[in-house]
Amino acid sequence: MLSIFVIVGGGLGTFLLGMKHLSEGLQAVSGSGLRRFMSLATTHRLAGVGTGVVSTMIVQSSSIITVMVVGFVSSGLMNLSQAINVIIGSNIGTTATAWLIAFAPDVKMLGLCVVLVGAALYFFQSQERLHNIGLAFMGLGCIFMGLYWMKEGVEPVRSMPAVVEAFKSLDATTAWGLAKCVLVSLVFTALVQSSAATTAIAMTLAQQGLLDFEAAAATVFGMNIGTTMTAWLAAFKGSAEARQTALAHTLFNAVGTIVLIPFFVPVILPLATSFFPHYADAVVVNGVTTYPHMAAPMAAVHTIFNVVTTFFFLPFTRQFAGFVARVIKADPSEKPHLSALSAAMYISPVIACDQALLEVGFMRDSNLELLSATRSVIAGEAEERQEEHILHREGVLDNVQREITEFLGKIMVKRAPAAVSARVRRLLRMSDELESVSDETAAIVKATRRLRKSSQDFSPQSQRALLAVHDRIASFAETVSGFLKSPRPRFDLQRIQDESADIARFVRTSRLGQLDRVGPEDPDSPMRVLAELDILNAYDRMRGYYLNIAETLAGGKKG
DSSP states (O other), rough: HHHHHHHHHHHHHHHEEEHHHHHHHHHHHHHHHHHHHHHHGOOOOHHHHHHHHHHHHHHTTTTHHHHHHHHHHHHSOOOHHHHHHHHHHHHHHHHHHHHHHHHOSHHHHHHHHHHHHHHHHHHHHSHHHHHHHHHHHHHHHHHHHHHHHHHHHHHHGGGGHHHHHHHHTOOOHHHHHHHHHHHHHHHHHHHHTTTHHHHHHHHHHHHHHSSSSHHHHHHHHHHHHTTTHHHHHOOOOOOOHHHHHHHHHHHHHHHHHHHHGGGGIIIIHHHHHHHHHTTOOOOTTTEEEEEGGGGHHHHHHHHHHHHHHHHHGGHHHHHHHHEEEEEEEOOTTTTOOGGGOOGGGGGGHHHHHHHHHHHHHHHHHHHHHHHHHHHHHHTTTHHHHHHHHHHHHHHHHHHHHHHHHHHHHHHHOOOOOOHHHHHHHHHHHHHHHHHHHHHHHHHHHHHHHHHTTTTOOOOOOHHHHHHHHHHHHHHHHHHHHHHHHHHOOOHHHHHHHHHHHHHHHHHHHHHHHHHHHBTBBBBBHHHHHHHHHHHHHHHHHHHHHHHHHHHHTTTTTOO
């Protein structure tokens, strides 16, 4: 039993590792192209379904596509109805793995050959694309090797009457037996978060004669519900829109299961086996009887289930989306935090960057709001409550910047294309600069309070000078912040640098003007001018931070 457990468990682990490497390699090869391709889902419902099918076949994982969809919905790049169309398509696309397993020849030799090719590309090629293709090949080879070891591991089970009897109790021709098949596959798929792993094990057990074909095929119903666990892990503490997407995925598969289960024995099984009439033919090798042709009709059952469910739901996706939206109501004021995102989001670095960009956008908008409030402070129009708001929001942005750093730090240890890694570094730089801007607004409030505490106030002339500097900085901040709203901004960096230099000269002139006001005719002027210089220095630093952001977006310093 220990030997069986180690071999089957090791085979399953090798299979899951192969799925992980295959998906990571294919994601890295496709890069942002996959993201752009998935954006086609916004055009038409059939385009959404087709996008889900092709995208899932590209990365060989419906879980990753579902997590990407959750990220798109959370980012506002896709609405719930469009997300449902992609999820429907991903359910069809994931059946490609079952067909791949079903028609793989000698999995042992095939796995070793594929690993050999992959290792040659991965270890002996420096070009990033070939390197990632090699990783994908090694992942595919590990999938085949995992299948081989699982098959080898379950062979001795046939000599154990108690275990064989337990498998035989899973009789899908009875209502109770069918329910047990669905429940077992549901739980197992939810635990390993891979419907492909459940498919591989069910096919292996059927080919070894340990599990009846009907029972093995019935695992399709359970695995389709169990695989939705990944979406819940990605959305559980996320936005309401993310939870809506996860609920839609679960309801789609659960309702499809409930509707089609009565037709499983009388319709679906005969239809699937009609394409493969020799599926039950036995092959005897060295006295061991196997049924190698059972995998193909199981893949057919999987495909029939998902295709029929798609045709059942597709005309009603908008109504279905409306129902889900009523079950989980979205709060327009809700703002998701990166720290609340599940680790499942890390399997898609591109979408992780989109999530981080949401937080950078929040920091951008918050700083513009803080700049507007700071002007009221200098003009003497702000109440204490508004000053406290500036100080509180500065603390909030400190936390947001820390969240972004921690979140993207975990992304950096994952395999990602060079373009994604560069984007992560840009996001880290911009979040740091924006957090520094909020620090300066708090510094201005504190300088004003110090002046007020010493029973002084800005002179009319000083106040006009400070407000003039503020308006130049605020206008510059608005200009640069506008570039942050575009995924690929195009602007004249030289013009931005010239404007920054002009503002810097204006600040220096204002600083000299403040120093000229120090004199014996005003004994309190040194303390007042010191506070005013602190404020001018804070504004000058803000100018530098926004210039750094513009240069980061442009890809480096120019001019």
